[in-house]
Amino acid sequence: MELAVEGRLAIYFDNDFDLKFVKNPLLIIEEDRIVEIGTYDKIKHNLSGHDVIGDKNHLIIPGLINSHTHLAMTVFRGIVDDIPLKTWLEENIWPLEAKLTEEDVYQGALLGSMESILSGVTTVNSMYWYPEFEAKAISDVGLKGIIAAPVITGITTLEDAIDIVKEHHNSLEETIRVSLALHSPYTVSISDFKAAHKFMKEYNSENPENPEVLIHTHLAESETEIKDSKKFNEKYEIPFPSVKTPVQFLDEIGILDENLMAAHCIHVNNKDINLLKDKRTKISLNPLSNAKLGNHMPPIPEIIKSTRLVGLGTDGPSSNNTLDLFDTIRFLAVYYKGLHHNPTLIKAEEAFRLATIGGAKAIGWEGIGTLEKNSFADIVTINLKKPHLTPNFDDKYLLNHFAYSMKGNDVTNVISNGKIILENSTLLNRDIDITLDEIEKITHRLVSMKSENDSDSALLFQSKLHK
Numbered sequence: 001m002e003l004a005v006e007g008r009l010a011i012y013f014d015n016d017f018d019l020k021f022v023k024n025p026l027l028i029i030e031e032d033r034i035v036e037i038g039t040y041d042k043i044k045h046n047l048s049g050h051d052v053i054g055d056k057n058h059l060i061i062p063g064l065i066n067s068h069t070h071l072a073m074t075v076f077r078g079i080v081d082d083i084p085l086k087t088w089l090e091e092n093i094w095p096l097e098a099k100l101t102e103e104d105v106y107q108g109a110l111l112g113s114m115e116s117i118l119s120g121v122t123t124v125n126s127m128y129w130y131p132e133f134e135a136k137a138i139s140d141v142g143l144k145g146i147i148a149a150p151v152i153t154g155i156t157t158l159e160d161a162i163d164i165v166k167e168h169h170n171s172l173e174e175t176i177r178v179s180l181a182l183h184s185p186y187t188v189s190i191s192d193f194k195a196a197h198k199f200m201k202e203y204n205s206e207n208p209e210n211p212e213v214l215i216h217t218h219l220a221e222s223e224t225e226i227k228d229s230k231k232f233n234e235k236y237e238i239p240f241p242s243v244k245t246p247v248q249f250l251d252e253i254g255i256l257d258e259n260l261m262a263a264h265c266i267h268v269n270n271k272d273i274n275l276l277k278d279k280r281t282k283i284s285l286n287p288l289s290n291a292k293l294g295n296h297m298p299p300i301p302e303i304i305k306s307t308r309l310v311g312l313g314t315d316g317p318s319s320n321n322t323l324d325l326f327d328t329i330r331f332l333a334v335y336y337k338g339l340h341h342n343p344t345l346i347k348a349e350e351a352f353r354l355a356t357i358g359g360a361k362a363i364g365w366e367g368i369g370t371l372e373k374n375s376f377a378d379i380v381t382i383n384l385k386k387p388h389l390t391p392n393f394d395d396k397y398l399l400n401h402f403a404y405s406m407k408g409n410d411v412t413n414v415i416s417n418g419k420i421i422l423e424n425s426t427l428l429n430r431d432i433d434i435t436l437d438e439i440e441k442i443t444h445r446l447v448s449m450k451s452e453n454d455s456d457s458a459l460l461f462q463s464k465l466h467k
Contacts, residue, residue: 003029003418004050005379006040007058009395011402012371013357017308019349020371023395025060029377032418037371053413053420057385059398061352062369063122063378063416064325065359068216068263068284068313071126071134072108074115075100075443076318085222085293093318096446097129104446105130107438109137112323114432117141118425119324119408122378122416125261125284125313125363127181127216131164139172141429142421144378146363148181148216151196153189153236158196165203170210175417177365179216179261185246186228188217190238193255200259212259214282214364219262220246220272221295247272256281261363263313266290266298273299277307282362285354287335288328289315301336301345304354311362312354324408329355333403348403377418382410 010025026043028036028050036043054060073093080092105128116124123144128134131147138145147168149161161180169178180196182188196215204212222228229249230240241252247268250256258280265276265283276283285300304310314320314328333351337343360369367376384392388405392398414422421428 002050003377003415003420004047004052005029005060005381005413005415006052006054006056007060007381008056008384009398010037010060010371011352011399012062013353014370014372015357017353017357019353021395024056027060027371027377027379029379029415029418032377034371034373034375034377034379037373053415053423054381055383055412057383058381058412059384059402060371061120061380061382061402062356062371062375063380063414064120064355065123065125065311065363065365065369066116066121066314066323066325067125067261067311067359067362068286068315069112069124069126069323070128070316070318071112071116071124071137071323072100072105072128072130073316073318074111074323075104075108075439075446076316077321078318079443079447080318081292081321085295088293088319099446099449100129102130102133104442106133106137107435107442109134110140110430111432111435111439112317113138113141113143113145114427114430114435115317115323116143116325117414117416117422117427118411119326120380120382120411120414121323121325122380122414123359123363123365123368125179125216127179127183127263131178132168135168135172135176139176141427142416142419144175144365144368144376144416146177146179146214146216146365149178150181150183151192152183152187153192153232158192158199161196162199165213169213173417177211177213179214181216184218184221184225185249186225186232189236190233190240190253191236193250193253197255204259211366212364214259214261215255216261217263219250219265220267221264223267223296225267245269245272247275251275251279258282259364263315264290264298265303266296268299268303270302273302273306276303280307280309282364283307283310284313284362285310285332286313286315286328288331289313289319291331291335292321293319297335297339300332301340304346304350308353308358309361310354311359325355326406326408329403348399351403352399377415379413379415380411381413382406383412386410
């Protein structure tokens with residue numbers, strides 16, 4: 001059965017970043033693509049046995065894109081909070097992660113995928129361990145996703161990561177892609193960065209029929225990143241360039257280019273922003289997670305003025321602590337107004353752009369983040385009959401409502417790749433209650449393990465990084 005979607009208004013950016021509004025819209029879907037979009041009265045004659053979903057009280061938008069997250073970290077939500085990033089990561093998260101099993105990661109990513117769908121996300125870019133199991137979870141609920149082939153020098157090998165790319169990139173009905181996930185400049189050596197970049201360029205050149213593989217990394221996330229990166233490379237007797245910032249470091253070693261997706265970009269200056277623009281580097285901004293970790297805030301108004309290759313991410317559900325992208329959208333739209341005493345910063349339209357077409361550009365996935373004809377049928381409908389979305393008698397209010405009022409639980413229907421995966425706010429592909437029970441068991445087991453019984457791998461993990 002082919003699908004069609006109706007509503008009160010459709011809003012989207014096209015691939016030229018022009019904002020489009022379609023009143024009384026009808027979207028006709030064939031297989032995994034939108035084959036027609038227009039006003040209901042003008043194209044209803046093309047309906048032929050289509051199953052029409054939606055409602056005249058629904059806003060239609062593209063599926064949202066979470067451009068940087070760690071899906072499986074749902075298992076750590078709420079158990080380690082209110083401490084600095086370095087302490088949070090090195091003394092709490094890494095030892096817990098060393099105890100994770102493949103099944104833990106699958107269940108954690110399964111919950112993360114379901115939570116994403118419930119708040120209108122149809123594509124995720126996730127960096128985590130056991131990527132094959134994240135891929136299975138993402139696919140099992142019907143999302144699109146980029147999984148990580150992880151590289152941390154001394155812990156994982158680039159060779160293993162390359163094998164993951166070769167086996168899984170553009171797999172599972174072409175809904176799963178793989179990034180070379182070089183964790184950060186302070187956990188990956190210059191040698192591994194250069195070798196990964198060389199492989200990535202060669203692979204993309206030799207496989208033009210496939211979407212390009214990207215390098216995904218955390219960049220300029222902490223104030224001590226240059227000092228920590230230099231110290232890390234000294235362990236391997238690798239000379240470190242004389243640079244002042246992490247962005248300039250990656251540029252100096254030849255990594256900063258259009259195939260790099262950099263998450264965070266908090267500690268960047270004007271020279272860095274110009275470098276990111278000139279090299280067409282892709283950026284994922286995660287302001288809500290940055291704020292919660294007390295990790296300073298990226299200069300987002302300056303970044304989005306400079307480049308459009310920018311998306312929004314939640315970061316992990318253990319540092320945000322939610323995968324509801326609407327929370328991050330609202331925070332983005334209001335925070336910088338107060339910080340700079342300027343209510344014109346980060347307008348509603350810009351927040352919408354970053355969550356949709358901007359996210360698509362940031363992860364290098366063509367045909368998503370928009371409702372244009374021939375784009376992928378990744379579509380969300382939102383019920384406008386809610387107290388916090390009223391009044392809405394004039395369509396011009398709806399973009400403001402998107403940025404400042406909407407919540408994830410306003411999402412009513414989600415279509416991903418032409419298939420309904422959320423209908424009337426109910427998940428279709430999995431019983432969420434079963435997964436919730438599994439997560440309770442997993443997290444209880446993990447936190448019940450006393451610190452003195454941490455596995456050797458946890459201690460080894462930290463000692464190799466900080467010896």
